[in-house]
Amino acid sequence: MRRWALPVMLGLLAVVAGWFFVLWASPFLLMRAATDRVAMVSSVNRMTAAPLATAERRAVVRPSPDLFYSICPYDISKGAVLVDVPGIADAYWSVAVYDARTDVVVVRSVRNAVSLPVRLALIPPDGDAPAGYEPVVVDYATGLVLLRVLLPEPGQSARLDAERRRATCRLLPVTG
Amino acid sequence: MWGWARFAITLPLGLVAGGLLAAHAIRTGLDDAPIVAGAWTTATTYGSTAADPLTRARVALRGLLALPAEEALYYAATADDQGRALNGRCSYRLTGGAIPARWWSVTLYDQAGWLVPNPERRYSVGSGAMPKDATNWTIEVGPGDDTPAEGPWIPTGRPEPFALTLRVYNAAPALLADPGSLPAPRIERLECAA
Numbered sequence: 001m002r003r004w005a006l007p008v009m010l011g012l013l014a015v016v017a018g019w020f021f022v023l024w025a026s027p028f029l030l031m032r033a034a035t036d037r038v039a040m041v042s043s044v045n046r047m048t049a050a051p052l053a054t055a056e057r058r059a060v061v062r063p064s065p066d067l068f069y070s071i072c073p074y075d076i077s078k079g080a081v082l083v084d085v086p087g088i089a090d091a092y093w094s095v096a097v098y099d100a101r102t103d104v105v106v107v108r109s110v111r112n113a114v115s116l117p118v119r120l121a122l123i124p125p126d127g128d129a130p131a132g133y134e135p136v137v138v139d140y141a142t143g144l145v146l147l148r149v150l151l152p153e154p155g156q157s158a159r160l161d162a163e164r165r166r167a168t169c170r171l172l173p174v175t176g
Numbered sequence: 177m178w179g180w181a182r183f184a185i186t187l188p189l190g191l192v193a194g195g196l197l198a199a200h201a202i203r204t205g206l207d208d209a210p211i212v213a214g215a216w217t218t219a220t221t222y223g224s225t226a227a228d229p230l231t232r233a234r235v236a237l238r239g240l241l242a243l244p245a246e247e248a249l250y251y252a253a254t255a256d257d258q259g260r261a262l263n264g265r266c267s268y269r270l271t272g273g274a275i276p277a278r279w280w281s282v283t284l285y286d287q288a289g290w291l292v293p294n295p296e297r298r299y300s301v302g303s304g305a306m307p308k309d310a311t312n313w314t315i316e317v318g319p320g321d322d323t324p325a326e327g328p329w330i331p332t333g334r335p336e337p338f339a340l341t342l343r344v345y346n347a348a349p350a351l352l353a354d355p356g357s358l359p360a361p362r363i364e365r366l367e368c369a370a
Contacts, residue, residue, distance in 0.1 A: 011186030018194025
């Protein structure tokens with residue numbers, strides 16, 4: 001029995017290690033799966049305006065059927081990614097940057113945008129943002145940018161859809 | 177038994193057991209979120225770097241890409257006011273009053289977090305559907321064959337458990353400071369089909 005004491009103790013430590021490993025890894029894996037699903041109907045470093053959510057469209061869980069979503073899977077490994085979002089009149093809107101761990105890096109919205117259009121430059125910790133862009137440092141190379149525009153009633157859908165399609169996401173290649 | 181063999185048994189078993197326990201904890205979802213308001217629960221750490229690892233993992237599974245609390249509060253309900261699990265073969269009446277926010281909505285999802293197919297393609301009701309400055313409102317939720325004669329309603333789509341999400345965008349400062357103070361909509365079960 002004594003010969004099993006140490007293996008069992010280490011086994012219990014392994015339980016704790018397994019527990020924390022799965023908790024740590026799960027967000028990365030789930031975010032990666034969602035990004036891959038989005039990339040099937042979108043392109044990396046490009047803003048894609050998605051149609052309104054329905055039961056048949058299953059890219060990301062718990063979508064709101066009352067919001068227009070535009071999404072940009074980003075990858076800064078080849079340079080800064082620039083996000084431009086015009087203000088959208090008479091509507092709730094927000095643009096959020098999510099990192100690979102699913103954390104929100106920054107949100108700019110009708111509530112807190114200091115100036116319009118919102119211009120964000122997604123850069124690594126040692127990167128530089130071009131003039132006119134707010135630097136947003138991301139710790140991981142990939143993630144998602146999500147623009148939400150509230151559709152309070154169907155009669156406004158054409159106008160809001162047209163305005164949100166003016167948002168862009170693009171790669172600023174590294175030069176030199 | 178060779179000495180190393182004991183470690184070769186307990187270590188992998190321990191890792192697998194720990195991983196399975198974590199997976200189970202993640203899959204139990206957000207039902208035990210720390211803030212309670214009536215039949216609804218929420219937390220203020222969704223999407224935040226301040227979230228603990230378990231909350232982060234649960235949100236990644238059940239509510240990926242949530243906004244931080246300053247933008248939106250997300251309240252979830254999986255049971256009625258009497259604690260009975262919400263089921264699509266039953267009819268419910270949600271009643272509430274003014275919610276201090278820019279806009280709010282109630283959306284119905286299946287247990288995995290997807291919108292539920294229904295012939296009417298109705299999935300939610302928002303504050304925009306209510307009369308302006310309404311201090312009391314009602315939303316009917318039930319099977320598609322039980323369409324109310326009038327008023328906002330959401331079909332349950334099929335006879336299975338479901339969940340409701342109450343989204344509150346740009347909550348007033350008092351509600352944002354204390355999400356548990358939400359004037360929680362009541363969830364009353366009316367009747368259930370056999």
